[in-house]
Amino acid sequence: MTSSSATEQSSxxxxxRSWAGFRTPTRRFLYGWAIADLAAxxxxxxxxxxxxxxxxxxxxxxxxxxxxxxxxxxxxxxxxGVIEFGNRMLTWVLVVVAIATFVAAMRHRPVDRLARRLALxxxxxxxxxxxxxxxxxxxxxxxxxxxxxxxxxxxxISLATWLVFHTSPARTSPTLAxxxxxxxxxxxxxxxxxxxxxxxxxxxxxxxxxYLGTVVxxxxxxAGDIDSKRNGLEPxxxxxxxxxxxxxxxxxxxxxxxxxxxxxxxxxxxxxVFGAIILFQGLIGYIQYATELPEWMVVLHMFGSAVLMxxxxxxxxxxxxANRAVAEAAA
Numbered sequence: 001m002t003s004s005s006a007t008e009q010s011s012x013x014x015x016x017r018s019w020a021g022f023r024t025p026t027r028r029f030l031y032g033w034a035i036a037d038l039a040a041x042x043x044x045x046x047x048x049x050x051x052x053x054x055x056x057x058x059x060x061x062x063x064x065x066x067x068x069x070x071x072x073x074x075x076x077x078x079x080x081g082v083i084e085f086g087n088r089m090l091t092w093v094l095v096v097v098a099i100a101t102f103v104a105a106m107r108h109r110p111v112d113r114l115a116r117r118l119a120l121x122x123x124x125x126x127x128x129x130x131x132x133x134x135x136x137x138x139x140x141x142x143x144x145x146x147x148x149x150x151x152x153x154x155x156x157i158s159l160a161t162w163l164v165f166h167t168s169p170a171r172t173s174p175t176l177a178x179x180x181x182x183x184x185x186x187x188x189x190x191x192x193x194x195x196x197x198x199x200x201x202x203x204x205x206x207x208x209x210x211y212l213g214t215v216v217x218x219x220x221x222x223a224g225d226i227d228s229k230r231n232g233l234e235p236x237x238x239x240x241x242x243x244x245x246x247x248x249x250x251x252x253x254x255x256x257x258x259x260x261x262x263x264x265x266x267x268x269x270x271x272x273v274f275g276a277i278i279l280f281q282g283l284i285g286y287i288q289y290a291t292e293l294p295e296w297m298v299v300l301h302m303f304g305s306a307v308l309m310x311x312x313x314x315x316x317x318x319x320x321x322a323n324r325a326v327a328e329a330a331a
Contacts, residue, residue: 025104030115031167033101037122038160040090040097042306045153047087049302052217053295057141057224059084063134091130098123101163118163125156141228143218150214154207154309161313191263192323198256199267199319202274205249206312210305212242222298239289246285250278256315266322267315274311281308 051057059073059080060066066073066085073081098119105112105119132149139145216238218231257275260268281304288297 025108027108027167027169030101030104030108031164031169033097033104034119034160034163034167036097037101037119038157038164038310040094041153041157041160042303042310044087044090044094045150045157045306046299046303047090048150048153049299051084051087052222052224053298054080054083055223055225056080056083057228058137060088060137063137088133091126091133094126098126112167115163115167118159118166121159122156122163125152125159129153129156141224143223143229143231146224147211147214147218151211154210154306157306157309158313161310162317165314165317189323189326191259192265192267192319192326195256195260195263195265195267195319196323198252198259199271199316202249202252202256203312203316205245205252206308209242209245209249210309212238212245213301213305216242217298220293222293222295246278246282250282253278265319266325267318270311270315270318274315277304277308277311280304 051059056079059077059082062068065071066081066088067077073085102116102119102123105115108115129149129152132145132152136142136145136149215231215233216235219233219235219238220230223230253271253275257268257271259265260271281301284297284301284304288294288301291297
């Protein structure tokens with residue numbers, strides 16, 4: 001058999017295995033598509049950031065077409081048209097991945113209603129996000145609508161993270177990390193409930209922090225197009241509000257890490273991971289502010305925001321799971 005024939009045969013076998021996976025999807029198969037869904041939406045944040053910092057937000061000046069009478073950019077539009085159109089094309093990748101994830105969730109046995117609902121929510125969020133993106137173009141990149149556009153992506157990322165956590169084969173049978181059931185003290189259920197409350201507080205403050213970050217961006221120099229207006233707020237004051245939210249988030253997270261490590265709850269890993277993400281994101285934020293917002297660091301900070309939202313979601317679902325496991329063991 002020649003190398004080309006072997007390659008062709010291997011490709012056919014891969015296609016057959018992929019189709020077989022959709023016919024009888026395993027937990028791991030669904031988990032893989034959930035990861036792809038999360039990764040694709042985080043990539044959308046990165047490419048959206050590239051559109052903004054290169055002033056390509058109106059590279060395609062209308063929507064749903066790129067220009068009046070054309071779905072694609074033409075040569076006279078230059079690199080800005082290519083960048084904006086490329087970001088729009090990523091939406092179709094998201095559509096394909098979302099559909100594949102939903103099909104895998106629907107065909108998985110035994111029936112997993114939560115996985116189905118999450119996959120459906122993510123799938124419906126993609127066209128909604130595309131419409132909001134179109135409105136941002138039609139409103140000449142109104143900074144308040146651009147903020148909503150970014151937050152809509154954060155919501156999809158949060159749902160995708162939940163789906164990844166829920167479908168992970170390693171978490172189908174949760175085990176306690178607090179010792180034998182018979183040795184559970186009366187304080188453990190209380191601690192895990194406190195962990196749940198603190199995790200939800202972290203999640204809420206993360207949303208506030210991310211939103212205030214979009215307000216800072218709306219007052220700064222990266223409008224997405226040289227002719228787009230800013231939100232009219234003083235950048236220094238908007239930045240201070242954002243920083244206040246960040247330090248509030250740091251304080252709550254630090255306390256949560258201490259509690260989970262002392263109690264050795266299932267959520268301790270998620271808390272530590274989230275703490276590391278905050279340190280990374282905070283470092284990038286301070287550096288970009290001190291260096292007057294270089295474009296590549298703005299994109300990196302946006303990527304960090306997506307990871308931060310994913311980490312906050314991971315923390316909440318981990319804490320809820322830990323509390324449920326302890327409650328079931330103590331019953």
